[in-house]
Amino acid sequence: MKLGWQNWFQEKRFAAQWERAKEAAQSTPIADYYNDLLPTDQHLEDAPLIALDFESDGLEENAQLLEAGWVAVEGCAVKLSSARRLRIRAESKLQGSAVVIHRITDDAAAEGQSERDVLQALIADLKGTAILAHAAVIEQSFLNAACLRCFGVPFVGRFICTMQLEDRWFPKDRAADGLRLGKLRAQYGLPYYRAHDGLTDALACAELFLAQCARRQTENLLTEDVLMRA
Amino acid sequence: MEVDEVVLFLGRHAPFDALSADVISALARRVEVRYFPREAMIIDADKENHALGIVRSGAVELRLGGTELNHRLGEGGVFGYPSLLHHERTRNQVIAHEDSLIYQLPKTDFLKLLDDHEALRGFFAKDEAERLRLAVEGLRQSEQSHGEAAMIAVKLGGLVRRNEVVTASPGDSIREAAKLMTRADVSTLPLTDQGRLLGIITDKDLRRRVLGKDVPLDEPVSRVMTQDPITMSLEDDLLSAMLIMSQHNIHHLPIVNDTDEIVGVISSGDLLNRFGMNALQVVAEIEAAGDAAAVARAARRVDAVLAHLIESGVDADHVARFVSNIGEATHRQLLKLGEEQLGPPPVPYALVVFGSLARQEQAGGSDQDNGFILDDGYDERAHGAYFERLATFLCDGLNSAGYVYCPGNIMATNDKWRQPLAVWKERYRDWIDRPDPENVLNTTIFFDMRCVAGKEELVDSLREQIFAWSSANRIFLSFIARAAAHTKVPLGFFRNFLLQHDEKEGDVLDLKHQAIAPVVDIARVYALALGLSEVNSEERLKKAAELDELSGEAVSDIVDSFEFIRSVRFRHQSEQIRQGAAPTNNLSPALLSRFEREHLKDAFRVIRDHMDIVSRKYAGNIQ
Known part of the structure; x- marks a missing residue:
């Protein structure tokens, strides 16, 4: 799908947000991130991507982040040498459900680094990339909220959402949970992974993305073809 | 920090499972993950290769020269290493047979891994023959480290x-x-x-x-x-x-x-x-047996001997020789008892056996193949009844002893195979001078023969005559060579199937006909071409090497393959015996260990190559 007027409008709005955030971030630890913006008109194969997944104690914007896992995708290959998984030290008591779902206890969470340090490491790797996530709006809002908390500036970046991509490229009637990561992976013949570890989910999402692009069978996909749309 | 899923996966699959947790963890971080939809080209032939491939999910197909289906790999399969090891361009095409997730380990990391870990070198050894050699060595070592005794090691x-x-x-x-x-x-x-x-x-x-x-x-x-x-x-x-x-x-x-x-x-x-319990004891019991029933009781313990020898770590060649010795002793003793009952033979004769017993390569569950070569002084009217009764005594006794009647009726009870020397010679002359493509497969067994009782000179005389004719007759040799090259040796395994030519997937591996017989056939071609008196396949091949008909290296490759295949057969037969079943040559690929599959595949390859050599060398004279 070529750039329609909605996309043109969205790109304009994104550029304005980017510039505002860049301005605000000056002299903060993440200022450098805004020095490099991934162009949208290059071949997807040439675009550095980072698959990212946060573990948290809830889904609302102010949820406590517990862990970040990420891994780079370059030239249609997941580079495991870039894989990282950082625990985040909990600032307050964890919400009960997170303990059950993520098997992360207060003790384990207390061992991690500060949210600020983890964010700095992550955002350094995100520079000049597009961020790949399943239901990327969640990662987007977590990143934004965390940056506001830690550095007082918003986070603006390019996102690719494998959930949205599936629905856009291969639309069909699905069960309510038909777009869940595990279900989609199974449809692509990808192996079953134990869910809910930040890095494993990031890897799982990256592999799904490679599979989606392969099945799409489009020559010369551009970055703009896969970016998350509003 | 570990990439858990990747580490777990590598740790479950050979050869990486031999590495320590730390090494696997570091290795996982060198991996790049790619996805290939069905039919996509993963590696093209005649190209530079930069990475070792590991199938994480799905399946890939290796196509030699880009055409013939060569091999298929499922989850855990490893490919693309020959070109990395030799620093040469790729020979195989690798195509995704299903949608596949592939781990790639960059060349430099792969080579460094091999440098650092000797355990992996055997797995990636340069060619099939070297891998087999290491596997056979490894088997012998592991065999010696368990069981009640390492008989080979005791001086x-x-x-x-x-x-x-x-x-x-x-x-x-x-x-x-x-x-x-x-x-x-x-x-x-x-x-x-x-x-x-x-x-x-x-x-x-x-x-x-x-x-x-x-x-x-x-x-x-x-x-x-x-x-x-x-x-x-x-x-x-x-x-x-x-x-x-x-x-x-x-x-x-x-x-x-x-x-x-x-x-x-x-x-x-x-x-x-x-x-304790072993082959000698059974042979001794057979020789002490006073009647056919006692012979049968003793001979039927051959299965227990086989299982015991395997468990004691005896290699396949020796097991086959022990099993054959028991078979021979059974024949000899039955004949001795028969002569005691019927009186001494009216004219000299020899009991000749054919096939695996003649080659001293008998395994469990063999049937009988035998005949009488009678002195030319034989007179049908005067002596016919004696030898017919002796043959009946022998063949019935063998059947009771577990060597069941030959389905093809190659037995001394069949008067076709109870004839004076001159008639035998005439029959061989006919096979050799007028080879019949339809029939040549049925006659090859007669070219493996050995005297087990009676007048050995009769068999020697026949054999000398046969070899004089056969080694001089290129047309006959080309028929035998073509028959030898005829067997379809499997390509390898894919999941629980046997990969065969023409893309058919079988679910039963017949070790005797699909892997052992071709080696026997190859050895026989050399024996006939060179007029070798050896009957045992390994001895035939070694003799052929001494005569410079093939290289010593080629012989040790094929002998290793033969040993490995037979060790797999014996291991499975001993398992069948242990479970109270009759030993067979058929087994389901699902029963094979990963180790056996990998090395059987190598052995198949070596055998196929040698079939081609034999075919080129001797089968070229016709068509």
């Missing part, structure tokens, strides 16, 4: 009690020798002259050759001794000693040192005491 030197050998001179009287044996309480007396062993006499000899024949006791013992007995050295191993004893039906072996001085005598009893 006779460790069993012989030295400095107590009682000897006499061949010139001594029989009486003196017997008294000496009684005084020293020995059942065997070596007879030496100035330390050199000239003969041996045993209790049994005194009974049979002296008392039984009324030989005066004042005669020199040399008159009744066994001259030039078979000896072994202190360096020989226990297994070889047992094999010699069961083969020649002897119970004592003089042991000599480097300078041929006798240092001890080892008896079958010594070996039995040490190893």
Whole structure:
């Protein structure tokens, strides 16, 4: 799908947000991130991507982040040498459900680094990339909220959402949970992974993305073809 | 921090499972993950290759030269390493057979891994032959490290009690020798002259050759001794000693040192005491059997012997020889009992066996293939009834003993295979001079023959004649070579299927017909082409190498393949026996271990290559 007027409008709005955030971030630890913006008109194969997944104690914007896992995708290959998984030290008591779902206890969470340090490491790797996530709006809002908390500036970046991509490229009637990561992976013949570890989910999402692009069978996909749309 | 899923996966699959957790963890971080939809090209032929491929999910197909289906790999399969090891361009095309997730390990990381970890080198050894050699070595080592005994490792030197050998001179009287044996309480007396062993006499000899024949006791013992007995050295191993004893039906072996001085005598009893249930015991029981039923009872224990030998870590070649020795002893004893019942044969004759027993390559569950070669003085009217009854006694006895009637009726009871030497020669001449493509497959078995009882000269004479004809007849050789190249050796395995030519997937592996027979066929072609008197396949191949017909390296490759395939067969037969089932040659690929699959695939490859060589060399004369 070529750039329609909605996309043109969205790109304009994104550029304005980017510039505002860049301005605000000056002299903060993440200022450098805004020095490099991934162009949208290059071949997807040439675009550095980072698959990212946060573990948290809830889904609302102010949820406590517990862990970040990420891994780079370059030239249609997941580079495991870039894989990282950082625990985040909990600032307050964890919400009960997170303990059950993520098997992360207060003790384990207390061992991690500060949210600020983890964010700095992550955002350094995100520079000049597009961020790949399943239901990327969640990662987007977590990143934004965390940056506001830690550095007082918003986070603006390019996102690719494998959930949205599936629905856009291969639309069909699905069960309510038909777009869940595990279900989609199974449809692509990808192996079953134990869910809910930040890095494993990031890897799982990256592999799904490679599979989606392969099945799409489009020559010369551009970055703009896969970016998350509003 | 670990990439958990990748680490877990590598740790579950060979060869990475041999690495420590730390190494696997570091290795996982070098991996790049790619996805290939069905039909996508993963590696093209004749290109640079930069990475080792590991199938994480899905399946890939390796296509040699870009055409013929060559091999298929499922989850955990590893590909693309020959080009990395040789620093050369790729030979195979690798195509995704299903949607596949592939781990790629960059070349430099792969080569470094091999440098650092010797354990992996065997797995990625340069070619099939080298991998097989390492596998066979590994099997022998692991076999020796378990079981009640490592018979191969035990040297006779460790069993012989030295400095107590009682000897006499061949010139001594029989009486003196017997008294000496009684005084020293020995059942065997070596007879030496100035330390050199000239003969041996045993209790049994005194009974049979002296008392039984009324030989005066004042005669020199040399008159009744066994001259030039078979000896072994202190360096020989226990297994070889047992094999010699069961083969020649002897119970004592003089042991000599480097300078041929006798240092001890080892008896079958010594070996039995040490190893309990074994082949010697069964052979001894067969030879002591007073009627066909007793022979059958003893011979039926061959299965237990087979299982025991396998568990004791004996290699396939030796197991086959022991099993064959039991088979031979059964034939011999039945014939002896038959002659006792029917009286001595009216004319000389030989019992000839064909096929695996002739080659001393018998496994469990064999049927019988035999015939009588009668002296040319045979007169049908006068002698026919005798040999027919003898043959019936033999073949019925063999059937009761577990060597079931030959489905193709190749038995001495069939008068076609109970004929004077001249008729046998005529029949072979016909096969050789007028080879029939339809029939050549059915006649190959007759070119593996051995005399197990009776007048050996009859069989020798026939064999000499056959080889003189066959080695001179290129057309006949080309028929035999074409028949040898005819078998479809499998390509490998894919999940629980056997990959065969024409993309068919089989679910049963017939080791005898699909892998063992082709090696036997190859060896037979060389034997016929070169006029070799050897019958055993390994010996035929080694002899062919001595005559420079093929390289020593080629022979050791194919012998390793043969050993490996037969070891797989024996292992599965011993498992069947242990579970109370009759041993067979068929097995489901699902029962094969990963190790067996990998190396069977290598062995198939070696065999296919050699079939091509034989075919090029000898089958070229027609068409």
